[in-house]
Amino acid sequence: MAEEQILFAVALTKLYGVGSQLTRLLVSYCGSPKAVFETPPGKLEKIPGVGTVLIRRIAEGKRSALLQAEEIVKRAEEEDVQLLFYTSPKYPDRLKQIADAPTLLYYRGNVNLNQRRIISIVGTRQITSYGQTVTERIIEDLKPYNVVVVSGLAYGVDVVAHRAALQAGLPTIGVMATGPESVYPAVHRKYAERMLSQGGLLTENSFGTKPDAPRFPARNRIIAGISDCTIVVEAALKSGTLITADIAHGYDKEVMAVPGNITSPVSEGTNYLIKSLKAVAYTSVQDLVELMNWDLQDEAETRFKAKASFDASEFNEEELKVLHVLQQSKEEHMDNLSWKSQVPVSALASVLLSLEFKGIVKAKPGKRFELLAS
Structure with missing residues (x-):
């Protein structure tokens, strides 16, 4: 996450009355932590669960939250602490599945x-x-x-x-x-x-x-x-x-x-x-x-590595996540593939299409996808 975005991400966690679930809701609708602070009140009001009290808190608490965030970001740099907002690729994917997971981790x-x-x-x-x-x-x-x-x-x-x-x-x-x-x-x-x-x-x-x-x-x-x-x-x-x-x-x-x-x-x-x-x-x-099922996973991975080897440098990060899942199971439904790979369904379709063009994945009936041997 860019330095400016992590500053606003940390600031979000310092707003009074804005918990983890509400933070996710705001970022989801606004598009980014920075956008939450810049979205006009009229648009914020249209977000489900966001009322005038919250909008006032964001407006009144923005300056203080950003000042606190600046201090935290500076100290984190000095002490080699990674600030992992929940949208960061380094944030634990397993935690993303949990409703009450923290939105920010210090690592x-x-x-x-x-x-x-x-x-x-x-x-x-x-x-x-x-x-x-x-x-x-x-x-x-x-x-x-x-x-x-x-x-x-x-x-x-x-x-x-x-x-x-x-x-x-x-x-x-x-x-x-x-x-x-x-x-x-x-x-x-x-x-x-x-x-x-x-x-x-x-x-x-x-x-x-x-x-x-x-x-x-x-x-x-x-x-x-x-x-x-x-x-x-x-x-x-x-x-x-x-x-x-x-x-x-x-x-x-x-x-x-x-x-x-x-x-x-x-x-x-x-x-x-x-x-x-x-x-x-x-x-x-x-x-x-x-x-x-580690024994079955290892067996499947060994089998499919032998059948479907590929050069990781030829694929982007999201494609590699999908391929890693398919290496273990060979075939998955699109919804399961999204959950296991942590690639949003909205982005997964284009990722799978790209892998099909590259001849490494095959679409099957019922929104299922199979890893092909190379």
Whole structure:
């Protein structure tokens, strides 16, 4: 996103009473963050859900919001923080599917937030030796699958997962409840600094934000939303970890839980998730592989790479997104293709037409499209 647009994007997040859903609505109708501030009141009134109160807030709060945004953009440049508005191609596609996802993320790191496989590992702060052993084993077994490991950088299961990922050479992302310049708890700073070159640190909170209690449940929704599956290692029956599992379940994400000793308080939560069918039992990495169909995906990708090889330099970014999806499934309905590739339906038709002209995709009846062997 151009510097001017990111300035207005940040300013949008500083307008009083304009939440994430309303921000998306305004940008969708106006065309860009800058256009939201420049659209005449008469046109804003025609947007569903926009009334005179909101229009007045935009007009009265514009100057202050832009001043705050200038400070944030300047500091982000100084501290090497990426500002990812939800329209940015670097913004996590998995989060875009969630209604309450943040419109702006602050990110320090080097890993692709849209990497093919992302798994969250969460659990109690009062981790047992069993929990530590299991967490480390999960990470070790994930090495062949090139997985990004996400957690919350907290005591217990979180930091064990991050530490094990660093040792295993896997990228790992810490989702924080603070501003991007802070690490909480501070004792984990040494791991956080290593994660900047082998993963990253992600937050929705602006500079100077303290780790207040309400920010942790909000952080948990990002942990759940950014990943394909959330694995709960150990958790008490009433805990923030179970909240994360519930959020992931509500997002129609896969949830797994490690069975534990029935006499252990920190296994009550995981055993409950399995018993109530809110989670699939994790006993080995094969359980995860089968649940996520990774084995079938890898097999299909190997097969179609052999049949349909192409030079990536010959295609633009949106064409490559579509081809990546079709490499995994060979054939998709147009609606599914749009969702999986994160290419809007409005743009997808021309992308598919271009791929047809290039002789790599074939249109089939019922708005289905097939990847052809080259």
